[in-house]
Amino acid sequence: MTDTTRPALELLIAAPRGFCAGVDRAIRIVELAIEKHGKPVYVRHEIVHNKFVVDSLKAKGAIFVEELDQVPDGAPVVFSAHGVPKSVPAEAQNRGLDYLDATCPLVSKVHRQAERLVAAGRHILFIGHAGHPEVIGTFGQVPAGAMTLIETVEDAEALAPADPANLAFLTQTTLSVDDTAAVVNTLLRRFPEMEAPRGEDICYATSNRQAAVKAIAASCDAVLVIGAPNSSNSLRLVEVALREGIRAQLIQRAGDLDWSLLDGVGTLGITAGASAPELLVRELVTLLATRYEVTEREVETTRETVAFKLPRGLDAAA
Template identity: 85%
Template sequence: MTYPVLQLFIAAPRGFCAGVDRAIRIVELAIEKHGPPVYVRHEIVHNRFVVDSLKAKGAVFVEELDEVPDGAPVVFSAHGVPKSVPTAAQDRGLDYLDATCPLVSKVHRQAERQVAAGRHIVFIGHAGHPEVIGTFGQVPAGTMTLVETVDDVAKMEVADPLNLSFLTQTTLSVDDTAEIVAALKRRFPAVEGPRGEDICYATSNRQAAVKAIAPRVDAMLVIGAPNSSNSLRLVEVAEREGVKAKLIQRAAELDWAFLDGVSTLGITAGASAPELLVRELVDRLSERFQVVEREVETTRENIAFKLPRGLDAAA
């Protein structure tokens, strides 16, 4: 039997970013150091495969600190936590490790500085996302307002338009955020922005890779979790470029009907999806197609983040 040819255009960069890599390593090293169980507050990263793999090694995932037994080690997720969480851990004498991505921590420090300077912060992000909750928890209540859309900017009530600043979640759509920032600057010309880009390098790079592939393909598959902000944004970017796109967590979720009439397929993976899942998908596609792979590299990432003190020696 002759299989139809399917050309795959695989995005590079894709998959794990430095912050995700670091967070997973922190959990693994904590288990090596303390022995299981090691408790993790919230999913360490938004990927079921990664979470299940760490569970198998001895990680126990909980939503709140009060689920952690006295004396047990606990790790905070890569998305960051409100200040109240480490304070509560200290009060209970818990041995904790903070796996917050350093680029998220940078936004936390920016928020503190803006409030110390007397500015009200407009925070661009998605309501309910752990990163947003963590960032709001860095500053006193009432000093930050969340906006999700250009319409939100139009409806905002501001006490002092001359003392405003803005910050953003690190995993947003680059294009959507640019539109919201432009609307904010039009309405409040005095608003101050961060010196550098808050949207992280990995989010920006993965979106740029999708844009580079989109004109060459009939469809796009994004490997990632439905609660992963950066993965959802990759689907949106592809669709905005005029390509039908779908998010799947594992190759087993592939709906073959999605590939009807498709001879060129783009593949990428969100920043918390391991490369193993990309290879799993390619293998599954090979069951029904004669697969021809081509990697489309738009940039090369060589960023690595240091481990917390105490674990770097264990590494």
């Protein structure tokens, strides 16, 4: 029987959402390293941008540090999914540290393209967000001065390269699909000879999660995105909803919900960034059910079947 004392709330839950293959792999690498080496295992930078995940791994024996000089001699260390400059594994080798690289293979693909383009004499225009660990890691694959960061259409319009005939572009994997297309179109209009990447740099998971939010937005009065404030792909999901004219809010956990967002809301969209576990989605649904008569429907726009291999040495442990 329906509870008439609570207002009805329909939940449209976007799919795909939550963990991507690169995040799954990175978390598994830390867990298997702890099984193999025992506690503690050090991790340089947050393995993925999610406090719940980081805290869970801390409880299992991971210690998170920002730089290698915080890792004791002889201790095992894991590099985060976002990728690291070449100087980091070089320093680890010099110190004799036993390290594992959890860089997402799709980020590694961008790294290899950067090396290839620079070797071919191209100057790279890298579309991304200043200060993001993935951007720092990619810039660290090539000599200083070999890449220029482009953040906006305005940057693309203002660019005055020394050799316009020898340009190429690459992008961060977690950008807004629409924003990036606008920047790329501006660059191609100005520099038609610019070389494009082999295949799309924005990763499948980022594109799929943005498309899924677009698919539900027209049917929603508001959208909640579960993710961390330093998670690029999660922030982009909020932007996608806002651009569709829908109220949207980023929350890390159900307890962060600003209930006023739900004033007058009959249909609520829910999604999660690529580093947010499904457990947090269920936690939110459970909380909403304490105040609303909830019905939920999953709206699937595509099915993801991507899986990445573990590094050699850990695949046997798995």
